[in-house]
Each structure stands twice: as C-alpha cells, then as structure tokens.
Amino acid sequence: MKSLPSLRWSGLLGCAAALFTWFLPVIAHAEREFEWHPLKMEGRDYLSAEEIGRFYDLKLRRDGKKIFLEKLADKKAVSISMEVGSPECVMNGLKFIFITPVIEADSVVQISRSDLSRVLDPVLRPELIKTSGHLETVILDPDSGGDDRGTTAGDALQIARMAARDLEAMGFKVVLTRDEAGAVAPEKRLELANAVEGGAAFVGVRFDSGEHGKRGIRTAPLSFHKDAPADDKLVQGDLGPASMALASGVHSSASQMLRMPSEQSKTYMVDLGIQPSYDAVFSKLKHPAIFFSVGCLSDPEDAKLLRNEGYRATLAKSISSGIRRYQAATGR
Template identity: 30%
Template sequence: MRNQMTQWHFSCMFQAMIALRFRPIAIASALALLFAPLSFAKSKAKPAAKPSATPAAKPTAPPSPDWQLIKVGSRDYLSVDNIAKFYKLLGNVDTTGKTVVLNNGRNQLQLTLDSREAIVNGIRNWLCFPVIAKDDKFLVSRIDLAKTIEPQLRPQMIQRAGKVQTIVLDPGHGGFDKGAGSSFGSEKMYALDVARQLRPLLQAKGFKVVMTRENDVFIPLEVRARIANATRDSIFVSIHFNATDANREATGFEIFSLTPRGAPSTADDSLALHFVNMQAGSPVDAQSFELSAAVFHSMLGHIPEFDRGIKRARFAVLRQTKIPSVLVEGGFLSETGDSKRIADPAWRKQLAESLCAGIENYRNLVEKKQRPMLVAEYRAQAAGEITVVDLVSPPSRLDSSPAPAIIPVTNPSTNATPDPNREP
C-alpha cells in the first residue's frame, strides 16, 4: 500500500542560519573550531602574517555555513533539514511522522526515527547510531553522515591515491574448517569455487589476481591479512556464505566493511565504552565502505536476493588488512531456497560476475572519478530499459500523486551463529 506523503519544511534551518550571522564574534570563533572538521569543502590556508611590534589577536576562520552541529549528550548530530539543504534534496515525511524520504532525482535517502536502518540510493544501510529527534527535528549522528551517507551521495569526493591493479580474493574457511553447510555442500568449497570463477573474469578486465588459497587448505586469518598487505594498488574481497540456527527462514545478501573508530558494529545491541574509546579504525575505511557499496549494488542489481544491507564489523580479516577490504555474504546455506541456488554452479558463476562488475565499477571511481552504477541501473540495463537517475538539476518538487512507496525498514532477525573464521 502506498503511503500518503506530506511536504517537509526547512524553515527552522534558515532561521538558525540567520541567527548565527548576528552572534558575537567570540561565539562565531568558537563555532568555527567546532564546525571546521566536518566541512567537506576544500579550503586554502592563508599565508602567515609578518611579525609585528604590537601583538595582534590570533586570527580565526569564520564558521562553516554548511553545517550546524547539535550536541546531544557526548555525541554530535546534524539535522535532516541541514543534510537536505547541503545535498539539495527535497523531503517528504510519511503519515506516521517517523520516516522521511529525501530525493533530488540523483540521490535518495530514507531515514526512520529511532532506527539504525536507512535506505541510500535503493540499498539498505546500517547506521552506527539510531536517528533521534530533538526540538521537532530528525537528527543523524555526525559519524554516520561522514562515514556512511557522504561516501554514497558524493563518492567522487573520497580522497584516493594510485590505481586499483590487484584484487586479493579470499575464499573463506578451508581444510578442517568447513564453515557453514547444507545437505548440498559446504561453505568452504562454494567460496573457493566462486573465487576460481571470479579470477579469470577479473583477469580479462586487466586486473592482477592474488588468491589467499587456491585449494582446500586451512589458512590462518593473520596469514590472509599478511598476503593482502604485501600487495600494492590493491583491494581485498573475502567471500563467504551465511547460516543460522535461530531463524531458518533468514535469506539474502549482506556485505561488511570495518567499523569506524568510536562506533559500534552492526551486531552490537548497545554501545559499550570500549567500542568508543578502544577499538581502532582504519585509514582506508572510507575507501572500504565505498568498495562495499559498489559491490553490493552490483550483487543485488544482478541477482534479486533479499537486501540485508551494508553492514559494519570488526572481523579479523577486515581489522588486520591495510588496504580497502570487504567481506561478502552470498546467501544462507541454512535456508532451503538459498542453499539450492548456492549449490548450482551456474548461479555461483552469476554471483562471480556480479562481484566482477562491482569491482570494476569501484576501479572506475578511483581512477576516473566515475560514479558506480546503482542497483536500479543494473536492473534497468538487464531489462533493456533506460533509467534516469542522474538528473542535471533536481526536480522542482517531488511527485506527490501518487506518492512513492516507503521502503520497509524492518529486516528479519537472524541471530546468526558467529563464524569462527570471522570472529573479531
């Protein structure tokens, strides 16, 4: 059923911006120090002034006009109004008042109050912190804006160097470690087969391919990371399949990149202090996240599996690798339909092809600043259709008759059994 939508207003944001202009200079200086780290705009440092006999006041940069941080407890947030204005998105709120959809024809963002689930450009994402409300405003944590939303709405802005020439493929498990299993076969063999089928596809695209294992042997996690870290101009893709005893109907694809420092992983129900202060992040976490988005859009664009989302974890192979890294879960061996499909060599070839397309799209982003294809574009391409998702300018208003359907934000719980080969 389609939900009736009402127009979302941004008047409160404009009032706040006007009020800031009349703040005393001292407050403006303090705000400058607070806002400057979040600004995504490039700026040039002014040359140092020549020494003067009369001590001068220390110069301060003016506050960024783009972002107005809102402090809630110890955490920084930004309003959905502020996000919409910066990215030039128009907004609608559903009739419950809990879900807002922002859209400009090029990017789409759906957020739900008190939820960590978000839809970005048609794909489910798991935020580090829930969306909250304060003073009648939806608020998104600063870390989620910087680490999850920004890389997808403006992927070309991610700082990168070099090229993507080598792909390290990591078929999960092996040897005595069978991983998950079904009546048709084991995860270790399926993962190895997908990697073997993926290798020639990547080589045909001009990539060099390194395999952490090429046959049925056990490779310790630290050795897998060491193999990856010995490569240059490279990315790391670990291939796995899922299983759970808690919910035998759980199905679908999901993908992981390393959890940012100062944030909980997707599976963490509550934020413990050690997650915030002790867990290290990665200098390439933005690149890893964008790699996960490029690959996941391709997976779902080629294969109509359930979207379990782009997630965060501190699995050992993600934590110990120093290059952009992702871990792919290609369906559930514990679910009847998924397990039958995974057992089909032709289906596994299709999965390998989807991974290859996603990796190639990531390379085009790094080397050509070409935006990766989205799930809707892959599906339209497969159907021989033309899709318009990259408008030159945003529409004057959202189409309100009929209103676009709200994408469900409830993901079936799995309580999946922890994989010993991916434990933190």
C-alpha cells in the first residue's frame, strides 16, 4: 500500500499567541513513496507507531506503556503522547480521544488506521484538507435544552448570541438556527443550515447530560456517514478532516482561555478533549461541523461556573477565536 506524496507542512501548537496553535509543524521527505504494513485484528486495520513515526519524520520513544512520537527542533517541537490500552492522545498539549485504544501486538505498538486518517493526519497535514472555499458564514446552533440534557434553552442561546456578536465584529456573517428560547426541531435547524451558500462552518453549542459522571468541556467533530464512528469503514469525505480542523481550533482556544494557573483547581473546567461524534440528523450537513459541549448544568461545579456571566463570555470568545484560527489555517 502506497501513500500519497508527502508534502511540506508548517504550523505551531502550544504557543497561546499564535493563530495556528492547533497545528503541528511536521516536515516529511518530499515526493517519496512509503510502504505500509497494516496489521488486521478483529476486522480493523492497524499501523505500527514506528511506521507512523517514520512517515511523519517523528522519533519513537517508549517508557513502559507510554508511547511518544517527537520531533525536537527550534520553535518547531512536536510531541505526541499515547498509552497502550488507552484511547487518549495528546498532541502538544491538545487532547484527542481515539475511537479505538492503542494496542500492542507482539511487542509492537499499533494505532488503528481510521484514527490515523481521521484524527492524526488532518492535524499533521492541514494543507491536504479540502474546504468549501473562503469562510464567510458561521452557523451557530444553540441546543434547545431539556431536562434530559441538564440544561435550559436559554443557556446555550445566550452563549451563541455572544459568540455571534464577536464573529460579526470580525466580519463574518452569522446564522442562528434559533433565536428564541423555545425548541426548534433538529430537522428544521438542519434545513436552515444547509440553505447557507458559500464557505460556511457549523458550530453546535451544547451541554452534556452528565449521565456518566463526567463534567467539563469537550468538542466533537461530526462524522458524516450513516454508520456509527466506531466502524472502520467510516467514510467522511471532504468534511471529516475539515471538521477535525474546526474542532481543533475551537477546542484549543477554549483550553487556553479557560485554563487556571493551577491544574489542581476543582472549581475550573475539566478538559474532556476532542472526540468525534455521530448524529443521524446533522450528519446530513453540507458544511464542516462540530458540537462544542461547554459543560454540564446538572453538575454542581460546572453549574457554578456556567452561572458566571464572565465565564459564559469567555466560552463565546473561545468560539469566535477558534473560528478565526480555523479560517486562517485552512484558508492559506
């Protein structure tokens, strides 16, 4: 199996002042072929961490179950850390959640090919992402709320309205899928979003229900396929990588803006990372799309934060800032 020709990439991740903080600076060998040796296990294709490192010119280092792919260079350091048995991957401080945990077979660390193509590659090779052109319009979809989500319609709507003001001040057109506290059917919101022409991005503002005891912020790039995202046959087309780029921009903004000096603070946000999501209705969107879950009002700690107007304004600002990063990076 041969790869596409490797190209030259640039970007910065980990510098809070940079626009491209969610991109990794990888430079691979120009115009070369690469022979992969996939391992088939339980119906999935896996690729070794060593081969992945060689493809992206990253050095493999191991410490017990912990795996590191690194590139040390002046102002262009890359650090990717994973752990055998865990789906969590941290790229220069930004947390991603794989669908399939990292495994070990015959003392060789393996990563599923779908996680490589869906998560790692769009971040490592952003210039290969195809978008619909220059970003002109941002579609904000505030959750309608309900007791099952531990939230109310007005909470997400207020954050969306604040983000809309920020985005309009930046020169973007903004479409709100609802502008009143009442619920609007998902199909109706989908219809409104798909009526937008030209370059657009969809951001759903959500609250988690907390049924699994998890509080914090997570960002979910949408899967654009009829099957569940755990299926290795998932085909996202052009929108999958662009949605991952959009999620990376917004989540990195949020993680930077909401991080306290002390990570041990119990009264601040918890980073649940970036994890792809599937929605039967919104998988029919024709624009790159994410769900930005800003917390859980049924959790006492999150509820305390989310009652604070300044905190909500910061959430809104992280959306507008993340959109700017996405535009600047994919519009190059």
